[in-house]
Amino acid sequence: MSKVVYKLGNDISTDTIYPGRFMATVLPTETPEYAFADDKTFNTLLNSGTLTAKSIIVGGENFGCGSSREQAASCLKGHDLIVIAKSYARIFLQNAVNLGLQTITVPDIDAENGHELDISGDKVLNMTTGKEFNIQPLSGTRQMVMDAGGLIEYTRSRLRK
Amino acid sequence: MAMTVAEKILARAANVSSVKPGDIIEPSVDLAMSHENAALVINQFFEVYKGTDLSPKVWDPDKIAIIFDHRVPAESSKTANNQKKIRNFLKEQGVSKFHEIRGDVGGICHQILPEYGYVRPGYVVLGTDSHTTSHGALGAFSMGIGATEMASVWCLGTLLNLEVPGTIKVNINGVMPETLAAKDIILYLIGKITAKGATFKVLEYHGSVISNMNVSGRLTISNMSVEAGASAGIVPADQETERYLREEAGVTGELNFVTPDQDAVYEQIVDIDVTNLEPQIACPHTVDNVEPISNVNNVKLDQIVIGSCTNGRLEDLEIAAKILKGKKVANDVRMLVFPASSKIYRKALEEGYLEMLAQSGAVIMNPGCGCCLGVHQGALADGEVALATTNRNFKGRMGNPNAEVYLCSPATAAASAITGKITDPRQERS
Ligand code: SF4
Numbered sequence: 001m002s003k004v005v006y007k008l009g010n011d012i013s014t015d016t017i018y019p020g021r022f023m024a025t026v027l028p029t030e031t032p033e034y035a036f037a038d039d040k041t042f043n044t045l046l047n048s049g050t051l052t053a054k055s056i057i058v059g060g061e062n063f064g065c066g067s068s069r070e071q072a073a074s075c076l077k078g079h080d081l082i083v084i085a086k087s088y089a090r091i092f093l094q095n096a097v098n099l100g101l102q103t104i105t106v107p108d109i110d111a112e113n114g115h116e117l118d119i120s121g122d123k124v125l126n127m128t129t130g131k132e133f134n135i136q137p138l139s140g141t142r143q144m145v146m147d148a149g150g151l152i153e154y155t156r157s158r159l160r161k
Numbered sequence: 162m163a164m165t166v167a168e169k170i171l172a173r174a175a176n177v178s179s180v181k182p183g184d185i186i187e188p189s190v191d192l193a194m195s196h197e198n199a200a201l202v203i204n205q206f207f208e209v210y211k212g213t214d215l216s217p218k219v220w221d222p223d224k225i226a227i228i229f230d231h232r233v234p235a236e237s238s239k240t241a242n243n244q245k246k247i248r249n250f251l252k253e254q255g256v257s258k259f260h261e262i263r264g265d266v267g268g269i270c271h272q273i274l275p276e277y278g279y280v281r282p283g284y285v286v287l288g289t290d291s292h293t294t295s296h297g298a299l300g301a302f303s304m305g306i307g308a309t310e311m312a313s314v315w316c317l318g319t320l321l322n323l324e325v326p327g328t329i330k331v332n333i334n335g336v337m338p339e340t341l342a343a344k345d346i347i348l349y350l351i352g353k354i355t356a357k358g359a360t361f362k363v364l365e366y367h368g369s370v371i372s373n374m375n376v377s378g379r380l381t382i383s384n385m386s387v388e389a390g391a392s393a394g395i396v397p398a399d400q401e402t403e404r405y406l407r408e409e410a411g412v413t414g415e416l417n418f419v420t421p422d423q424d425a426v427y428e429q430i431v432d433i434d435v436t437n438l439e440p441q442i443a444c445p446h447t448v449d450n451v452e453p454i455s456n457v458n459n460v461k462l463d464q465i466v467i468g469s470c471t472n473g474r475l476e477d478l479e480i481a482a483k484i485l486k487g488k489k490v491a492n493d494v495r496m497l498v499f500p501a502s503s504k505i506y507r508k509a510l511e512e513g514y515l516e517m518l519a520q521s522g523a524v525i526m527n528p529g530c531g532c533c534l535g536v537h538q539g540a541l542a543d544g545e546v547a548l549a550t551t552n553r554n555f556k557g558r559m560g561n562p563n564a565e566v567y568l569c570s571p572a573t574a575a576a577s578a579i580t581g582k583i584t585d586p587r588q589e590r591s
Contacts, residue, residue, distance in 0.1 A: 011356055011357075011447050013553075013555040013556070013558075015534075015535075015553070015555040015556065015557050015558050016555065016556055016557060016562075019535070019557050019562075020534040020535045020536045020557075020558070020560070021535060021536045021560065023197075023198070023231065023232075023534075023536060024197075024232065024236075024237055024239040024240040024243060024536075025239065026198065026200050026201035026204065026243065026308075027201075027204060038557050038562045039562075061357055062356055062357040062360070062390065065356060065357070065390070066291065066553060066555055067290075067291050067534070067553075068289060068290055068291040068293075068305045068306065068307055069198070070198075070201060070307040070308045070309060071201075073307070087357065087360070089357070089360060089390060090360055090361055090390065090392060091291055091305055091306065091307060094306070094307060094310060095307035095309070095310070098307060098309040098310055099309060139324060140185075141185055141321075141322035141324070142322075144322070145321075145322070150309075151309050151310060151312075151313055151321075152205060152208045152209050152309060152312070154313075154321070155209050155312070155313040155316055155317065155321070156209050156210075156211075156212070156213060158316075158317060158321070159209065159210075159213060159215060159316055159317070160213065
């Protein structure tokens with residue numbers, strides 16, 4: 001069971017998730033520091049210790065649109081967050097899968113800050129409201145990359161062949 | 162089986178006779194482009210080799226292109242260090258398609274690739290930049306990817322697990338009004354189909370307006386296709402593609418035009434008639450928040466920007482210079498112009514456009530991404546409003562989440578610079 005710590009709207013761009021002026025920072029070990037750097041709410045959560053591992057960010061449609069910057073996925077992965085959104089922009093979704101960031105698609109997700117969600121199998125149960133939602137599964141090949149532990153491992157296994 | 166342009170290119174690259182949307186393929190890559198974020202690609206590339214006894218070697222150094230553009234000259238020691246790391250790597254690996262921070266061969270990646278003839282019709286082009294869709298303007302399948310995905314391409318020379326995208330056909334017809342620009346058309350399209358209207362799809366452009374449009378305009382359209390979510394935005398290669406590649410990019414040898422089959426299957430068809438189209442403006446803070454200019458006339462501006470991979474080409478500087486010639490940028494407005502490449506900069510210098518723009522009060526900046534992404538020069542103050550010919554107006558895009566960015570064509574930007582307010586270029590010209 002995990003808690004929704006931050007609910008966002010539609011079209012959250014990678015400029016919001018990882019502002020351009022931190023793009024010179026590239027290493028996945030260093031990017032978490034700048035996640036949502038210009039977003040006061042996120043930083044308050046971070047500083048107050050509310051944002052623990054496996055906390056959930058809920059997004060609307062087209063989450064992660066815009067720039068291909070992979071930092072937008074690696075910074076969230078670094079905080080060990082889970083993203084649930086109605087839909088994703090292609091490059092962000094692929095980056096997330098490649099890095100092993102858990103990105104769940106739930107087209108009709110309805111959850112507010114503070115709600116407890118139980119994610120299991122192909123369902124998300126909002127424990128607070130009692131409503132259940134269907135997860136749209138990752139494509140088979142994306143799931144394969146996730147299962148391999150990310151694209152680095154997946155590619156490494158290909159090189160060995 | 163009948164195929165669209167993207168399907169034909171991908172079938173060839175995957176070495177199969179045909180593909181259809183949803184097929185999982187592993188196409189070979191003809192060109193792999195990165196900019197400063199190659200620093201991350203390099204890191205991930207070495208990660209792949211860790212724990213193997215193989216020595217890290219890119220699959221084909223001649224198919225990799227690296228262009229420094231995002232933060233040039235370096236804005237921080239961190240960027241400078243990244244650039245240094247990249248230079249060393251390219252030397253070690255023998256990558257020669259490398260565009261340094263230089264006044265002869267430098268520029269924005271999406272301008273350099275066409276300018277130097279690196280992209281050919283029918284190619285599979287991948288770039289670690291979302292606007293890699295630009296190169297569809299030359300009839301290629303060209304798509305943006307992340308850094309780790311690129312590291313994988315550097316290792317294998319193929320793109321793993323690509324799901325063949327369906328194609329949306331966009332027909333653009335009608336009589337092109339004199340002041341209307343390619344930018345207005347693509348903004349209109351994005352407004353119509355929304356920012357996610359083409360997610361996981363290819364946009365394939367047709368119609369008399371596209372046939373009559375030069376490659377410069379087509380690059381604007383393909384460039385911004387990603388703002389509708391598209392994986393690629395393709396203009397099937399034609400005589401104009403050939404003219405550009407031969408005359409402007411100096412390409413010799415055989416060209417392989419890929420055209421769609423008559424009975425190719427499209428997932429959707431969008432028809433646009435430009436005859437009565439007004440100049441368009443994308444309002445804050447999403448690119449699909451598009452309005453005809455008459456609805457947003459008179460918004461007061463603090464900064465005007467002309468440049469970027471969308472609209473920093475010679476034609477764009479020319480139209481702006483001609484509108485501003487002999488006039489002045491309004492007093493309380495800053496105008497920044499950054500040509501998309503050094504070649505364009507020098508040509509605009511030669512033609513006198515830079516002189517006209519500077520005389521009017523514009524600041525001419527060095528070629529590169531400049532303030533487009535809000536990292537390097539031209540940041541906005543709280544509450545300020547910018548009008549730009551760039552491609553994104555997301556919160557914070559120009560360096561400040563408490564500022565607003567509107568997007569427009571070069572003609573609209575220039576006309577608005579004179580008044581200090583969003584101004585219809587048709588007024589300035591009459
Ligand atoms: S000009 Fe702007 S949009 Fe184009 S590549 Fe540079 S940062 Fe990206």
